[in-house]
Amino acid sequence: MSDGLAKVVLAAYGWAGLAAYPLAGSVLAYRTSKGKEDRARRDERFGHPSVPRPFGPLVWVHAASVGETVAVIPLMRELRRRDINVLLTTGTVTSAEVASKRLGDTVMHQYVPLDLRPAVRRFLDYWQPDAAIAVESEIWPTTLLELRRRQIPQILVNARMSDRSFARWQKRQAVAEALFGKLALVIAQSDVDAERFRDLGSWPVSVSGNIKVDGDAPPCDETVLERYRKQVGSRKTWAAISTFDGEEKSAVMVHRALKAHTGLLTIIVPRHPERADEIEAMMVERGVNVARRSRNDPITPETDIFLGDTIGEMGLYLRLTEIAFVGRSLSAEGGQNPLEPAMLGCAVLSGPQVSNFRESYQKLLRAGSARIVKDTEMLAKAVHFLMTNDLARIKMMDAGVESMQEMRGALMATLKGLEPYINPLTVKARLAPRAVSGT
Template identity: 35%
Template sequence: MGWPRGLYSALLLALTPLIWRRIRREHALTDSRHTPRELRLGRIPETPSGERMLWLHCASVGEVLAARPLIEALLERYPDHRLTLTTMTATGADRARALSASRDDGRLVHHFIPLDFPLAAARFVERLGPELALFFETELWPNLLHACCSRGVPVAVINGRLSSRAFRGYRRLRPLMREALACVDWLAAKSADDAERFARLGMAEEGIDVVGSLKFDITTDDNALEVSERLRTCLGERPVWVAGSTHEGEETVLLAAHARLRESHLAAGFKRCSEALLVLVPRHPQRFDAVAALCEQAGMPVARRSRGEWPEAETAVYLGDTMGELLTLYGAANLAFVGGSLVPIGGHNLLEPAALGVPVLTGPELANFEEVAEVLRRADALVEVVDGRALAVVLTELFADPAERRRLGEAGRAVVAANRGALERTLNGLARLLPAK
């Protein structure tokens, strides 16, 4: 073991009590019959002899959703293989299990990724026995990568993303990252900037291709769209906007903007803005109750989707406190604000509402989606605001201008359509590591 990975592993062991505390909190969100220790130490059933396995790792919900087209394409292109999808978070696990349950062939299975302890990583890879390992975006775990490398498992980083902020952090660990990236056979970068940053960390340039973002290959579920249409019809003519994937410190600002909107004048094509409805969808389920309390403290009558409550005429906020329904809720709205962008999180997927033809609004914090934001900007398909007051003004203006809403929605949908293709380029690159049989 090289000294960077040895030092890294020793630090992980020293932090074990804190790590297990975090893991227990995560697993409290699931109904798993296994203990966190079993799940996180790589104690999975061994893949039966003769069974062919692919492995894809995604961190959480957003990555699982973005990887869905790739998951479906891998299962179609490699019909003799099963696919193990691993996640770090419990919410990501719920989404992965929902994808697995939607299939009737048993070829998609979920496991939690083991903690990156050397023995746990080695045990997991040994028992899983994948023919190909795929890590999504910035999921670079040195001991897991080494475990693959030492067992001759080809490794690819898919939809490779490295923001300037993440790069500055990784640069301090350059010896460790150089050792980890030496185990990567191919890196499919989202952009030329991402490719350059990975190369500066130590990834061999001949092993990097710029393929674009898989997020542009987003798929829309017909059943979800039908639910969106029914929901929109039931909501009537009132102005409706969604704030999706919101974070702590952001909901207070959004509720204040919503209050200003409801105090504004008539919106063209709608009843009074005083009847405007905010569909609020927090990013993390453990915060659902706290966000509901924030709405009540702000004097906003709230209906909770998880309880089957319906937003009546006097309801100001419809709390989307369910999992896996964000696209459905986006599709029922006139406007969509994408969260994680009014607080220093780095933003979330701007393309989800754009793909549905819903105008996209965002705050200034877009480090994680800067390249996507730039594509939308060039097409004049993104509305950016600096704070809550500016958001309230923009909401009022757009609800009064149906032609501009229509133009924004059509421009966003066109951007998504024009930039598809990363999926096919990714599959072609993977075929060099594991040709289709």
């Protein structure tokens, strides 16, 4: 595809967005009915603000969902420490809840505007960001082109490029170069990711590692944790976290296979808690007793499964076990981030489909803190082995914590790469008079 044709394709994308704009309200209404949009804040998706813009320099940070939001929290805290205002946008209700719990009112939160020209322009006219920072892999054509038109630098941090996304962009090389070439800077998680962004037209590109490693361990309410620990007592536990459809069934099969030998409690934390009713029905049909966190159910001696169907409590669930299977890796593809369980000292298990987090898994596997299982039967054997072999389990747990320490440093590398953009804003913020503008 030629450069000229790429421009035509991007122009057509923009015009198609304008044509679709009148229908956007109906689409959002449907998503709201499914619990995927916040009814009270739906106008934010059209670029309408719900909070005043503060006076002074402002950096717009966009994190699509929960994982990206958690990853960028340390960076946002550093920006605030430098007196730079931070506007965080996210695309999901769950990520908004996590941001509220973790950050409170230290940053402003809005839902990201739809990638439609009227919404994007309304959003940028109001917020007037000095820079835009997107996390991991968020590329929205209309937004990127509008930022470039206004000479607002867009930077991609903690950037990663999955096998599937890279193959898809390669088929549209000219379009990719027309978009990725407009990024002011890409700071990638790994050398492989960096090379892929360069191949697609990004420049300059640097490597930082994963900034999530530099964050705090997932928090939890100590009172709630102590209550559940007393209820669990001396029972052996394992957790299946960030699970996708099909993986909960595998976890139940593992539980039923091992319960007679170990008397264990299985903790299941689905990636999408809105599936909890469906998951519980499946479990009850298979004859297991379920306690749900969202109902504040107690864990009794008769409880088989503790269903972690809440947002922002991964720290609680992981502190109740020493063995964690990380989902989206057996019956779904791509994997989920294994760093949180490793950080909290869990032995990590995963299915083989981990292409989205290949670098993290390679490091954990080399350190001996993670193991790959190919199917449900192998998962059951691995859980049983770790439960009954204290030395092997503790060795994996210790290796995970040590690996996390060795992997730190990504935040400092990211801040160093951002210096040309944020240092002038820091100076401006600290010299400016304190005031609030309603512009």
